[in-house]
Amino acid sequence: MVLLSPQDLSSMGHRNHTSASEFLLLGLSSRPEQQELIFGVFLAMYMVGITGNLLIILAIGSASRLHTPMYFFLSQLSLVDFCFISTTVPKMFVNIQTQTQAISYGACLGQIYICILLANMDNFLLTAMAYDHYLAICHPLHYSSKMSLCSCTLMLGCLWAIASLHALLHTLLMAQLDFCVSNVIPYFFCDLIPLLQLSCSDTRLNQLMIVLVGGLIVLLPFLGILGSYTRIAAAVLRVPSARGKWKALSTCGSHLTVVILFYGTISGVYLRPSSSHSTDKDSLASVIYMVVTPTLNPFIYCLRNKDMQGALGKLFSPKALFHRL
Numbered sequence: 001m002v003l004l005s006p007q008d009l010s011s012m013g014h015r016n017h018t019s020a021s022e023f024l025l026l027g028l029s030s031r032p033e034q035q036e037l038i039f040g041v042f043l044a045m046y047m048v049g050i051t052g053n054l055l056i057i058l059a060i061g062s063a064s065r066l067h068t069p070m071y072f073f074l075s076q077l078s079l080v081d082f083c084f085i086s087t088t089v090p091k092m093f094v095n096i097q098t099q100t101q102a103i104s105y106g107a108c109l110g111q112i113y114i115c116i117l118l119a120n121m122d123n124f125l126l127t128a129m130a131y132d133h134y135l136a137i138c139h140p141l142h143y144s145s146k147m148s149l150c151s152c153t154l155m156l157g158c159l160w161a162i163a164s165l166h167a168l169l170h171t172l173l174m175a176q177l178d179f180c181v182s183n184v185i186p187y188f189f190c191d192l193i194p195l196l197q198l199s200c201s202d203t204r205l206n207q208l209m210i211v212l213v214g215g216l217i218v219l220l221p222f223l224g225i226l227g228s229y230t231r232i233a234a235a236v237l238r239v240p241s242a243r244g245k246w247k248a249l250s251t252c253g254s255h256l257t258v259v260i261l262f263y264g265t266i267s268g269v270y271l272r273p274s275s276s277h278s279t280d281k282d283s284l285a286s287v288i289y290m291v292v293t294p295t296l297n298p299f300i301y302c303l304r305n306k307d308m309q310g311a312l313g314k315l316f317s318p319k320a321l322f323h324r325l
Contacts, residue, residue, distance in 0.1 A: 026188075059315050085295065129255055191286065
């Protein structure tokens with residue numbers, strides 16, 4: 001089957017005046033000669049991403065010294081990133097290998113729900129980790145009581161519940177829309193913004209919920225992170241020794257890097273007026289937060305973290321391998 005060009009797909013979509021039963025994912029390129037290169041690059045990132053995140057989960061689970069709130073949330077972040085990258089990229093691999101661009105209506109809505117759910121959890125877990133850093137540096141005497149295993153588990157359960165309800169809200173609103181003009185999505189996965197642009201229904205409520213509810217879901221955690229690091233910076237400045245300041249900053253450096261990557265890309269896609277959206281820029285940003293960031297996170301958290309490096313070393317030590325055999 002030959003891949004169709006965007007112009008051909010668009011003309012086909014305009015001739016279809018019935019509600020769409022499936023959508024066509026254009027992917028990153030409609031040129032057949034580029035598909036093999038895209039497949040190879042994304043396969044490499046996918047394998048690195050799932051391997052790195054699985055190793056972090058295994059290392060934290062096997063090392064008793066890492067059974068702390070900070071690493072508890074880090075293992076959850078790795079689990080979310082593992083699921084994140086596995087939600088969209090395998091479908092793209094299937095489409096490239098089978099030379100088809102179709103995804104069913106139900107699968108598209110399911111992909112939207114899972115992507116929003118996992119993006120929310122990334123958002124919430126980054127906030128929880130910032131709060132953990134804040135308590136550890138600014139209120140060390142109260143840290144053990146406020147960040148107990150029970151408290152962390154309860155917090156995690158609440159975060160999953162909020163993330164699920166938010167994802168369900170947008171999915172149900174999307175399910176009420178009709179798609180009768182075109183069914184061509186210029187992305188490699190189903191996402192809210194391109195689907196709203198395809199709908200022939202009134203999408204004002206959907207857009208309002210994205211701005212209001214979605215904005216709050218992103219803005220409030222971001223303000224929490226900003227407030228946490230403002231107090232952390234004030235506390236670090238009061239530390240007399242340069243070594244103490246460096247130790248505190250190095251603890252937060254990896255987390256800050258991930259925060260900048262995540263919020264920079266996701267706000268560029270979802271928190272801009274619809275009139276300012278560009279397909280190429282949005283597609284690039286989506287690749288960064290859907291694939292690149294989950295792939296880079298294991299490296300960001302491990303490169304300068306001696307505890308993680310030690311846990312990974314023990315995980316692959318001859319003694320550990322012998323016990324597993």
